[in-house]
Amino acid sequence: MSDHHAEGVGAHTASAEYIRIAVVLFALTAMEVLLYEACFGHLKASMPGLSTSLSPWFVQLLLVLSAFKFWLVAMFYMHLKFDLKVLQWLFGFSLVLATIVIMALFTLFTYNRTLWWWGGVPW
């Protein structure tokens, strides 16, 4: 039954592709850092216009960039793209659940702290 098994990684993706992905990953990380520097760090002073237009989107942009990085590693380095669908489901479902839980907890806590019933009268 060994013919069932996924063929080796090399069959799908050559070293060259790994290198290409590595380059993209670095570019993305560099963009993250640059984004931070542009919005809040050293570059802020030299390009104030860019800074003010980007900083409201800072968090969202960061999340998109890292999600993309995450996706690249998972799909190509972890080979999910070519592997069994079950594995994609398994990982995908856990990730979605994990994200929902983080978001829900975060919402519950910030929401609680801002609404009146947590107002807190000094005792």
Add this chain to the structure above:
Amino acid sequence: MATSALEYGHATAAKRSVLVEWLTTVDHKKIGIMYGASAFIFFLIGGLEALVIRTQLMRPDNHLVTPDFYNQLFTMHGTTMIFLAVMPISAMFFNFFVPLLIGARDVAFPRLNAMSLWIFILGGLFLNFSFLLGAAPNGGWFGYAPLSSRMYAPGHNMDFWVIGLQILGVASLAAGVNFFTTILNMRARGMTLMRMPIFVWAVLVTQVLVLLSFPVITVALIYLMLDRTFGTSFFNLTANGDPMLWQHLFWVFGHPEVYILILPAFGIVSEILPVFARKPLFGYSAMVFSMAFIAFLGFGVWSHHMFATGMGPLADSFFSLATMLIAIPTGVKIFNWIGTLWGGSLQFKTPLYFALGFIAMFIMGGLSGVIHAVAPADLQQTDSYFVVAHFHYVLFGGSIFSLTAGAYYWWPKMFGKLLDEGLGKAHFWVMLAGFNLTFFPMHFVGLLGMPRRIYSYPAGLGFDTLNLLSTVGAFLLGSSFLIFSYNIIKTWRSGAQAPADPWNGATLEWSIPSPPQEWNFAVEPIVTEKDPLWGLKRAAGVKVLPEPPRVSGEGIHLPAPSWWPLIVSVGFLTFLVGIMVKHASAFPFGPISIAGFAITLYGIYKWAYEPVDGHAPTT
């Protein structure tokens, strides 16, 4: 360790002493039996604790036990019943029957399986050991902060709880990985996912719940341990820690946990009903999808345990509605069970009694659950005996009834003897009567305003009669387990020898001798349909297949026994105990922890390089 696996592989198995054999076994059936036996003992201990609780509450202002001991009792009762009784009794069925039901020789990782068992047993003993020191956990089974913090719980009581649960969590996670893999990957040829016995589906979904909810409690317990031992303040007020975080994390785990307790029960009943109705399960795929849906929804309702905390109307509404939704897939299950019975030819054997009892009682518990889900109404019921009634109807009326059904159903396969039918039915009726007498009045005493977890109540509030009824019921209920124990002993001594297929079963385990031989299937089965055994019988035109012969296992390779699972477990326990006994020294880990850690690491290393080539059994 002089006794390396290789020696085992080639020396004759007969030379091993029985003790060594059981300590080193990696056979899923032996492991299952050890799970079952130890869990049943823990169940009796938990039941005994309940009986003391009930005796204390028999009349108002009673002074049988001190308040602190009472708190220890209900904390240990809840913790024991959930983590040391229902979960491991389910694990007994997972272990013994999942490989048999899917036509496999063992689980995917037999040694990991043994490790789960040993960690569980050591964790259970460790928790109960606290009684000997007079310092059993006393903070309730959900250990709310800040009551569980060092400041309000200075003794070792809650250390035992934190570490005990941490240990048990690791056992569950390891088993979760193992069974998920086993079910996906070890099925007999031809057994597609949608041909799997429904119990196996239940186990699969349960493991998903375990895998995704236990990490949360693991982290929460780590925080609590850090708070108690290393002076952090995750839940301590002194440095702005928020006790609400504990509640959220606990229930993010806690609600999926209750489905971890009930889904295996659903699975068992779904196996039993078709066999005794002589009719396939009604709506198999709906049964599968409803379980998956219950599990999925189960992750989005945790805050229904926190309606009284004042989360605000939006959150309350969300969690209220999400909780109610669960009634729909659960209803589908109930109705499909009735659909299975409908038009059948019901064979009234003991397993069917308990399975029917399960359906009848679980409906009751489920409906009181829906009443809880109505957030404003829950403000009156939460933390009252109404909740106690609700969860005993689902946990005892649900899980325990079903697990007992499973025990009667599968006993002949496990031990080769049929349990006595007459005693079994007596067990059922006494249990049903005792159960309802115990827990039905609790609905009312709760609505009349009795809070839970109180060690006594004053006269004059109208609680007296109802509590007395509950107490009488509890003793009746307890005596039903004496009948069961007697049945076991009697069967052990002189029970009727069980044939391979006493009930006209539909699934693969009934095709092999009772009890199964070490290698389960002499010939790997090939499956072409659901209910494969019925198909086989139908094709052969017989009601009962010829008794399968016991064969020699010549040439069959099985995984070798190993000491390492036990050693790793001991090391792990030592590591955590070391953290507990460390008394605020500057160095984070004491020598005991370090020794434990070293043993664990060494064990894992040796384990990884231990050859897994099997031995050829000779029996």
Add this chain to the structure above:
Amino acid sequence: MTTAALDLHAHDAGAHHTSMPVPSRKLAMWVFIASECMFFATLISTFVIYRDSHAKGPGPKDVFGVPLVTAGTAVLLFSSFFVVMALNGAQQGDRKKLLRWLSLTVLCGVFFVGMQVYEFTHFVTEKHLGYTTNLFASSFYTLTGFHGTHVAVGTLWLATLLKDAWKGRIPPAKALNLEIAALYWHFVDVVWIIIFPVVYLMSLGR
């Protein structure tokens, strides 16, 4: 028939029968990774909830610096790339390639752990951010500490594999041993891919 029966055990991936076209050990690693998602989700949630709880002592803006963690991030990303190359080598039976890339991976692991040790000591001694100084500190150290422990375990694991590879014990037929470790390693990397922006950059950029 008996020979078919023999194949029921999948301890050794490869030749044995499995119902899914994936070796059991690899499947198990994925299952474990799925579970770990929730583990880190909980740790990250806690950090996000508590990152502003620093009435006493320094807060994120007082301690975090971008360059060092960026270097750490880069190193982890590199190592993911390295290990994938090593695996490629193992599968092709190219022992040289395997050894070269695998040792680089281990080196990265050591470097990352070293970076974290340096970072922690720096925070503690120079920024006066002890483990229990405030909740920001506790949740930060616990989250990154557990991540660091994962890296350390992974490094140890890869190091034993490196030893095996050195002794020629990882032929293409056993490349699975490395593949599983690599999966774990990548996961540890992607967790950091989340931690880096969520913990460092977002706490700074507010």
Add this chain to the structure above:
Amino acid sequence: MPLLAVVLAGLAACTGPFPQSTLSPKGDFAQTVDHVFMLTVYLAVGVFILVEGVLLWTIFKFRGKPGDAEPKQIHGSTVVEVIWTIIPAVVLAIVAVPTVQAIFKTAEVPTVSADGKAPLKIEVIGHQWWWEFRYPELGITTANEIHVPLNRTIDLRMKSIDVIHSFWIPQFAGKRDVFPNRETRIWFTPNTTGAFPGACAEFCGEEHGRMDFYLMVDSPDDFASWTTRRQADSTLDNFGFAKPAVVAVPVVPAIPAKAPAAALVADTVAIDPKVAEGQKLVMAKGCIGCHSFNAMHPTKGVIGPNLSGIGTRKMIAGGWLEGSDENLKRWLQHTQEVKPGVGMKIGPVTDAEAAAIIAYLRTKR
């Protein structure tokens, strides 16, 4: 209701009154809750009878006889499965709408109470294992017994000084947890006078079981007189002595003072030598270290319950003992046996001392 009523009537016959029942709501909050609850119970009982009925009937109808042929092998039916998915969904929708309405209704504290006044604010503070109540607008502190006027909306703001407790007066409102690090609120408008028991509902340690209290719903007149007496106590020092110069009694326009406050206290103290003896003992035994007789947010003596008005308290010891002389004596002499683990740790008290102390406490009316 019929089913419940029958069962409860039956119970009532043998066990008597249920002062802590959730089923006899005596105010708007509890009634709102009760309405949704009863609706849900009706439906649940309906579903219960229906489903259990069908189950029993099926069991009875399809019992097998020896020699039965194999029954027809049915694998399912999409039509009926869809039907029994939809019906529960409809039932739940019927419950869901009033649920959400009630959630929003109970979440908001009304701004005007039934008697046209602003809601009465009371601060609730949970202690291990007793309750403290403060009336910021009236300048009163008391413990284990809340007094409220009839038909006035009560706006409770709650906090704990140690662990989590939960405040519960079943006949008036649902539970609300009381946290050490945040304020929670609950409200109700009482529509019946009387004394109603309440309890702590969240497990809070050793004596969680004995953390009860009483709610006294007074007629407006009674409430005014109670207020006056408490405010008079605010002029005392912590020991219960009248202060030499009466400092600023808070002016409370809503409740007219009926008697001159200081006078009330002054004449009771002087009369009985036993009382004077008791007062000395209260100082000598160190009671004042934990208690205070001053009802206005005292700065000292806040470890134990405020003893202003202790002489007329219905219950003592966390609402557990009738406030009789024997019980007070038992409390003073055997505190740790009556309520093991309690924070009141005092030396031995002789019978004579106890009698004197009690005599003194009785003057605090």
